[in-house]
Structure formats: structure tokens, C-alpha cells
Amino acid sequence: MATNRTKVPRPLARQLFVEAGHRCAIPTCRAAPLEIAHIVPWHRVQRHDFHNMVVLCPNCHTRFDRGDIDRQAMFRYKELLRLSDPNRVAPEDPSPRAGLIRAYRLFQSEITGWHKSISDLILAVGYSSHGFPTGNLQGCRRAASVARVATDKLGELGDEGVGEAADYVFDWYRNWADDVFDLKLSVFSGSGRDDYEDWENERFMAFVVLHEEVCVALDLDPTELDFFEAERDDQELPKVSLGTRGLWETDE
Template sequence: MPRPLARQLFVEVGHRCAIPTCRATPLEIAHIVPWHRVQRHDFQNMIVLCPNCHTRFDRGDIDRQAMFRYKELLRLPNPNRVAPDDPSPRAGLIRAYRMFQSETIRWQESISLLVSAVCLSSFGFPTGNLGPVRIAAVARAATDKLGELGDEDVAEAANNVFDWYRCWASDVFDLLPSAFNATEDDYEDRREERFMLFADLHEEVCAALDLDPTELDFFEARRDDQELPKVSLGTRGFWGADE
């Protein structure tokens, strides 16, 4: 390893273990994504740890997501802060990925509520309910940001997810019967299609991060235990037929 790079890494942590609750010495330099996979010394992928924390990381007691976060915190004047303005490239991509997921699922929930409102309304489409339109604009921005921080494959996969929801929202706004009435098999097919689009995106994000798909949580912890929310896609779902 080049001595200037090693020096930069040690200075970054103040010659202490990078984990804030440890800060021990002596020290070792670790690759967050293993050397045998990246075959290069990259400052953003390297971190200084004490031998104990290094061993815990190698055996999986500390996962890569946490280690990327510890690396990100080193960029801050105070390691206890949690909202850096200038995240490292990998941490920034993970953050954009989580934001995309959050805004897309929020859009999904708003479309589902609109479907329910249409079904309950005696006057057709509830024209005052434009929440899904506003949320779609935020989801579009989150999609663009994810594509900007990822590579072309990440951008394409993110746009595929966005387009799936855009088509569904358009069908609802156009009051197409297919958006409100379908067989249970139709709904299951659509859920499967949606899941596969999210799975494809997850694989592309992990590839951009040099991670195995199992090393990055599919979704962050939510009230639904990290599963893709089972929001209804039409009237059968609203009336409880697919519960």
C-alpha cells in the first residue's frame, strides 16, 4: 500500500479505531469491500480499525452497511452527527437508494388511497385529490438522484420501477376498468412484476457498490419487517378479497 495513502487513512481517524465507541489502538487498515473482490486500494473503501474491531468485521459481527456508515461519519467534525452534507460516494448512493424506496412506496400508498376514494365516491373521480401527482414529482426527483449517483444500469433499473408506478397512476387517473377490477391472479401477477423490478434495482445498486445482494438490506427496517408493502392495487384489494 502506498505510504501517502496509509498516512491519509491514519490521519482521517486521528490514529484511533474508526468506530466512535471504541477508538482503541494499535491499528490495522481494512478494506470495506474485500481486497480479493476489488483488487485495488481506494481511500473511500478503506478504514482504520483496531485488531478487535477488524476481527469482528471480518467474521460478520459488524456488517458492511455499518462500516460504510462509520466511514461516512469520519468526514464530519463531530462523529456523533448523523446528517452529513457531503457523504462519501458509496454512502451517498445507499442514501439515494433508500430515499428512492421511501418516496416510491409513499407514492404507491397514495395511489392505493386514491383507488379507494374512487370506489367509495358517488361522483366518479375525486378531482380535489392531487396528492399522488405531487408525490410523483418527488419520486421523479428521487429517481433522477439515484441515477445520478449510480451507473447507467442503476439509472435504467430505477426508471423501470418509476415507469411501472407511472403507468399504474395513469390508469387510475384515466379511470380504466383494469385499474379497479381484475381477478386475484391479475393482482398477484402485478405484485410479482413490481417485486421483480425492485429486485433488479437492488442487484444493480449492489453491483455498483461492489456488494453481494445479500450484504445490503433489501429495504430498511419498517413497520412491515422490511418486506415490500402489500398495498392494494384495486377494488378487490380494498374490499379485502386479497387479504
């Protein structure tokens, strides 16, 4: 233990033990005796924070320290403690780290869905012999709206860097969708796509920057958080106008 590491305050230790029911936080273990562990290590955070601490048995603590159990899993175990009993410690105050990770995964999932809807629309235009396939527009609009909600939620739960990086990814896809809705020839033909590799690299780097910003907000190294892992959620959606000329907008 580092010489400058402070002792865990007794009220905080009590809160952590009560949260775990005085058993190891890993549901399939639940052993005792117990130790208090920092999920993001002390030498990086230099503070005792309830949302970053969990009660483990010595065996699970050792497995966590050597990497047999990764940090994403440990944040999930921490979140499961809260969800298992809403009357336990701070039920109104869910883990901000777990919430940010969920918002990040939701954002990735919805952006992936939007990507597919844009690609499907491009194919529909390419195969259509009867003009613009308006039947494909609604799905693309809805995917854009879902992505907008997920972008806003991620920005709300993250810091300024996360919000800006998420908006950049959204705007990249918005520009791509605008080109499709405006029927720009370069999107459908290969002409003007000599820079296709640069175009793809720009998209990839936008995701890399976002991943790094999320990890900074979580006090994690980028290698400690999986780059992609999707989940979805349905909710009331705003309208997102697509196409700079507004030719295909309809009242819904």
C-alpha cells in the first residue's frame, strides 16, 4: 500500500459493506471475510469514492487485481448490487460510471443502426428504376432520431469532451445522410470517391476520439473498455430533418 494512501472513512466503509450485504459483491461468490477494493485503482484516482469502490473477498480481490476479472465486469457487479435492492444505499443515485458506460453502448448501437439504414437507402436508390424510393425514407429518419436521442444522453452523462466527440460522430453521419437525401452522385457512383479511404478513416478516427474521451471521463485506460458492445432502448423520439434541400420531408 502506498504510504500516502488515506484510510477509508468508517461511514463510507459501513456504506459499502451494507450495500454488499456483508458478502463478496460477486453474486456467484458471496464469500467472507471481506476487503474493500477500488475499481479504478487508488494510484490513479487518489480518492475514496463510493461509486468506485466495492466489497470483495480476498480471492476475488486477487483475481481482479491480476486481471482475471476486468473493470467493465466489476462496474457491472457494482451496478447489480444497486439494482438487486432499491432500498439499499443511495438508490436515487446510480453509479455515474455505469450510467456513462450504458449511454456509450446505447449510442454505439443506435449509430450502427443509422449506418445500416443509410446503407440500405443507398442500395434502394441504386436498384430503383422508378425514382427516389420514398418507402425507405421513414426508417432512415427514425434511425436518425434515435441516434440524436442517444447522442444527447451520452453528452448529458459525460463531460464536455465526451459531448463534443459524440456530436462530431453524429454530424459525420448527418452529413452522409444529407448527401444521400440530396442525391449527390458521388454517394451512389464511385466517382468522387477516390478519397474513399480518407472518408472511412475520418469516420473511424471520430469513434476513436470518442472512445478516448469516454475513457478519460471514466478514469480508464482506452484498452480497459471494449471498443464496441451494443444494446438498445425504445423511447419517445424527436424529428431530425434530413437532406439540406428538404425535398423529402413529410408530416408524420
